[in-house]
Amino acid sequence: MISKAKPAVAPSIQPRPLARQPRYVTWLSLSVMSFLALMVLIVYESRWVYPEIQAYFSQTGNLTGQQLATRSRVYLQNAQSELLADQPEQEAFAAAITDIELSYGLSDMHVYRHQYECTEPSLRILNRVLARLEVAEIDRVGAVGELFGPIQCLTHIEMDQLDQRGAAINDFSVSTRQHNQVLTYSSLLIFVMGLVFWWLHERQLRRTDHATQETFEWMQRAMRDPLTGIGNRSALHQDVLAKQHQSLGLILIDIDFFKQYNDAYGHPQxxxxxxxxxxxxxxxxxxxAQLYRLGGDEFAALLRCPDTETLKSYCCQLIEGIRAADFAHPAHPDKKGVTFSVGGSRFMADEATFAYAYEAADKALYRVKAAGRDGWQVTEDA
Amino acid sequence: MNAVALQCSPWVRARGLLACVLISTSVLLPTAVFAQALDVINGDVTQKIAISDLRANSDTTFTLYDPYQGRDVEMQGVAFQDFLIDQFGEVPPALHFTAWDDYEVTLEGWDDPTWYLITSEDGAPLTIRTRGPVRLVERDYSGRDVANLRDFNDWIWMIRSIEAKW
Known part of the structure; x- marks a missing residue:
């Protein structure tokens, strides 16, 4: 009876899911986020410090670089000098009026009026002096004396503004020091965190690699026959699928009277x-050839085979080889050594054709066994 | 006394009038000569523009919070961009300003319609006392802190001359 080839069972081996993958992604994300946070912190601190430095130290030459009060005071002192200079009264008055006008324009500021009580009276004095100079109702010394009050006020404003600026610079210095410490320690902390996360990421990566390697080895073992180290039935299916559209030969090799051998020598032998x-x-x-053990005493060989003659040649070599090896078989009914029954078939590798090829090779093997074993048969193109 | 005075000869009256004019002129001389023209310099050519003409041409009035005065001020002036195009043919890449208080600065970026050259405030002509006779202001400075006067450094006061830098 011709035994039907068993249906090809596709191996159900699939890579094990990487259970730790989400955490692996998380460590990497945390690490990258840490370094990004470090960059953001540095940029933030830089952007904080620069405008402050600009505000306190980069005003030279600008409109407010020198205090308005200072410039105003200088013009009043110039006016006093002009009034006391040895020159005609008309010229002295004209020059003084110009200086006092400029001084007035520079000191008539909302911020001064708002913060310093002496500003309003000073401006009123300047207005009065200007009016009296314009109509020459005041003598030079009197005008110079009148200007001392506004000069005193402007000096007070100057000193106070300098104090304020000094206090602001001092605050800035303290604040900068604090920011510097925050920046240093935060950078260090974030950097260490980034390194730790990166190390965790690397460790997770190694674990994942190890798990992948284990999965691969497990898959390899699942494809091997543990006794002989050659492939098993699943490996045969895999290899056929991997050689699609190639002309292959499938040889089934059955050890004749192996049960009797085991009975005579024992299973270890x-x-x-x-x-x-x-x-x-x-x-x-x-x-x-790639070799497979399909069952207790049945081997299979899969090899490139361009034509049936080559396949026959391989089958013949196998029979001659086992005879030449001359393994003793004390329980052989025909008093021979260990012998093979070999059946072969040639086919174009494909998932569908393999089942037919297997069946054809099995039929050939059956014919050998029916003919008394210790021989080979090939089924022409499966 | 009154009769005598009323019977003054025309010559005496003319002489008195002349004296009045001279006295007034001498008194007003500082302010009349001082800050009554704006020098517009383009290379070797300097053009004096009478402040009175600028005031007459000030066709734009708007109300703006002046951070230096701490209050809303009605300002009158001309669009600075248009003024520059009238004077130089186009907006120069940079301008060098000289002020009556000897402040000098060179600034770029005047191709901006927000700048106005103002000549009057609250209906009164600008004088040196009010940081005139002409002053540059930004009509739109939204987003800046009015308490921080450093943000308004470019408001040039007491402008004496404007020189194009090509």
């Missing part, structure tokens, strides 16, 4: 024989 036969088959086929 039977296992030894299986390993020796696997080696022998590989050597006989010049290591060009």
């Amino acid at each position: 039977g296992d030894t024989l299986l390993r020796q036969l696997a080696t022998l088959i590989g050597e006989t086929l010049n290591d060009e």
